[in-house]
Amino acid sequence: MDQLRALKYFVKVVELGSFTQAAKVFSVPASSLSRRVADLEKSLGATLLKRSTRAVNLTEIGAEYYQQVSELLNQLEQSNEAVRSYQTEPMGKLRISAMVGIGREVLIPLMEEFSRLYPKVILDIELSDELSSVGRDDVDIAIRGGYAPNDRVMAIRLMDNQFIPAATEQYLQKMGRPTHPNQLSNHKGLYYRSPNGRVPWLSYIDGQWQDVSAPAAAISNVGEWLIEKAKNHDGIVMMPRWVLSPFLERGELVELNFEPPLSATQSADFGVYLIYQKQRYHVPKVKAAVDFLVARIKK
Amino acid sequence: MDQLRALKYFVKVVELGSFTQAAKVFSVPASSLSRRVADLEKSLGATLLKRSTRAVNLTEIGAEYYQQVSELLNQLEQSNEAVRSYQTEPMGKLRISAMVGIGREVLIPLMEEFSRLYPKVILDIELSDELSSVGRDDVDIAIRGGYAPNDRVMAIRLMDNQFIPAATEQYLQKMGRPTHPNQLSNHKGLYYRSPNGRVPWLSYIDGQWQDVSAPAAAISNVGEWLIEKAKNHDGIVMMPRWVLSPFLERGELVELNFEPPLSATQSADFGVYLIYQKQRYHVPKVKAAVDFLVARIKK
DNA sequence: ACCATTATTGTCTTAAAAGCAATAAAGAAT
DNA sequence: ATTCTTTATTGCTTTTAAGACAATAATGGT
Structure with a gap:
């Protein structure tokens, strides 16, 4: 049989x-x-x-x-x-799934160059904060908040994803400059909503994790809008450092420092990971893309 | 084809x-x-x-x-x-691999009853401190110091495996009763040797882990002999609590308390785990044994 | 109660793997 | 260096298993 x-x-x-x-x-x-x-x-x-x-x-x-x-x-x-596909040149459809933020800011700009390097690879990029399993046949590479679902999947840490709070100088002068998380109750929060819900503001105070979220002024999964509101002095926004850093550099927003520090997750290891099926690494298009992305993004 | x-x-x-x-x-x-x-x-x-x-x-x-x-x-x-083998009664050869200590003290006595309950299951018990992979076809159930090598393997925590130091009252009166790990350098150590080498005496002092092992009086992978030597006032033995507890209860040995405490591993979660292939849980002989062992051992 | 759809069974045809003998190749022994 | 033996491969035949197609039986919906 x-x-x-x-x-x-x-x-x-x-x-x-x-x-x-x-x-x-x-x-x-x-x-x-x-x-x-x-x-x-x-x-x-x-x-x-x-x-x-x-x-x-x-x-x-x-x-x-x-x-x-x-x-x-x-x-x-x-x-x-x-x-x-062993020892053939990279070709065929390559499906990449990434979180919207990192996709727009980091992935898409890079993939222009990738397409020039490997013209026979047809890119199919899907940006979504929902997680699509790299296990099934649907996605070749995923870029996600970090975890490796099982041992057949490789996860390479690409970059840090630490959430930091920021606001405008003008907002701070009007509302006060908080230094301890407990002072946040008098402030306005601009909250990012992930698929798991509103990203909370947490802090490890007196030996335990506490939710120190300020009253919400706005909640959205559109990061640009939250930043726009922050720039308009409407509250404190908490987003990954790599999202906010251009605004911090231009002085449009300033980072807030807390003691104890503010965090978006209890686990220390909140990073951005590149995820792919271990056994598919030698498929030329996958290997080319993994190597390319790791070389360009990882620091 | x-x-x-x-x-x-x-x-x-x-x-x-x-x-x-x-x-x-x-x-x-x-x-x-x-x-x-x-x-x-x-x-x-x-x-x-x-x-x-x-x-x-x-x-x-x-x-x-x-x-x-x-x-x-x-x-x-x-x-x-x-x-x-679905919905047949438990039968056939069941291979169990366990660490020698727990095998002799806990597993073997229990399996007598198991054999009476499931007479058609032929037990093949191998005691060894070497780890044999439950992944291949060689072992149905393993009892090991804890870890789950991959996501196809289930690991159920059966019991604690905390290593504690003990010695005789007479030894302590002669050599002094240490209370801080640093005092151990004047004592004699009876060391258990695992496949990874001599089990060290560790302590978390001033924010970092230090090896505070006393000079060795004996090293062996035969726990009984070490205990025998300890009972003979030859030194301090450090072994899992479940090994030493009968001797502590009979007053033949006394537990030593250190501040900061003594440990055999840096990780807090040192337990004994029952390990089996997830997908084989419904094989009657495996299910019977897993359920039996968990019911009898786990607390 | 009838109808349409769907899974199954019987029979024949076709495809693919087993069996066996013969051949070719390559390391080992002389 | 040359023979010898072992081993993989190839050609041909036999056997086995899956595909095709028509016919039948069963069942849920109309």
Whole structure:
């Protein structure tokens, strides 16, 4: 029995919920799928699918098997592709997903040069603060707030992502210049909203983390607007240093220093990471992009 | 092409370094393997093996492919087995690997009862302080000092493994009763040797970790002997609390308290973990043993 | 109760892997 | 250096397994 073929059939039947639909995908009669899946079930000695003429449903064990096996098929396809594209020049579609901020400010400007270097790579860049899994087939490279979901994924720390508070000089003169987080209750906060909700202002006071957020003057996931409001003396904005630094350099905003310091997360290691599938590193287009991005961004 | 079969052939050829040897394993002519592997290479468009009449060697890309693919075959086989053994009673060989100490004191006594509960499970218990990977097919359950090597492996914290120092009352009266780690330099140490070497005596003094080991009176990986020597007033022994507690309770040894405390590791989370493959939890023998052990040991 | 859709089963055809003998190559032994 | 032996490969035949297609059975919706 060609178990691999049977597995591909099985997985497709599950995904489409129908033998006939799945059969169309493979351009073979539905009877073939029926036979192969039956073979598979026989060889495993368990029923994977509950069939009826209207719907195909997974059994409990079938669901578990599907989950494991579909992942494995994915992995295998990736390994195959890695070999197939071995020692060819970088080409084909390269999907990159990045957080909007870093995407606009850092990634897009860089990728112009990348496109000149590797003209046969067609870039498909998606900016979103939602996290799209690099595990499935959908994205080749992701740039995200840091974490490595599992051991098949590589995460390279590109840069710091420390959130710092800033405001205009004029705002501080009017409202006072806070130095301790507790003084923030008399101020106005301009809050960035991540997909996880409003980014809080935290501080480690007297041995424990406390939310020291000031009353909100505005909340948005549009960083530019918050900065605009801050420049208009409307409050204190807290965003990553690399976002604010141009404004700090031009003197349009000034950084606020607190003791104890203000933070957006309890964990110390809040960085921006480049994430990709370990096993796909040798796919030329992936390697080229990873190496390129790391060389240009990492410090 | 039956890619799965080709992969199995390929992997076996690599492992045995020979087409003929591998062919024997599958009871098919070597020509079949030759053809299947050639098919595989053709479909991938790359040479995986460098053949000569005397030896078969991997190419660079072949080595990478082998590594990924052999792992995947393993996983698939485990998934298959999980389905095959679904809803049958626990039976078959169950391999458990544990650290010698905990194995002798905790595991073996418990497994008597387990054997009565599940008579069809044949236990294969290996006690060793070397770590054997639960990832490959060799061990079903491992009990180890804590860590989860990757996301396919589950690690359940069973119990604390804090190392504490102890000695006899008589020894202390003779040699003095140390209360600060620095005083240990005038004492005698009975050291346990793990596979990583002698377990050091550490203490966090003035903001940094220091090795405060006393001069060695004896070093061994045989805990019983060290305890014997300690009971004979030969020095201070440092071992896990669960090892020493019977002696402390009988008053044969007394625990030493230091300020700052003594430790065997810089990390706070030194525990004993039960480790198994996530995807094999539903294999009855594995589930039975995991549930049994967790219920009996975990507190 | 009927209809349309869908999965399954039977039979034939086609494709692919196994089996076996023969050949070619390359390190080991003389 | 030359033979010998082992090993991978190739050609050809046999066997096995999957695809095709028509027919049947079952089931949920109308």
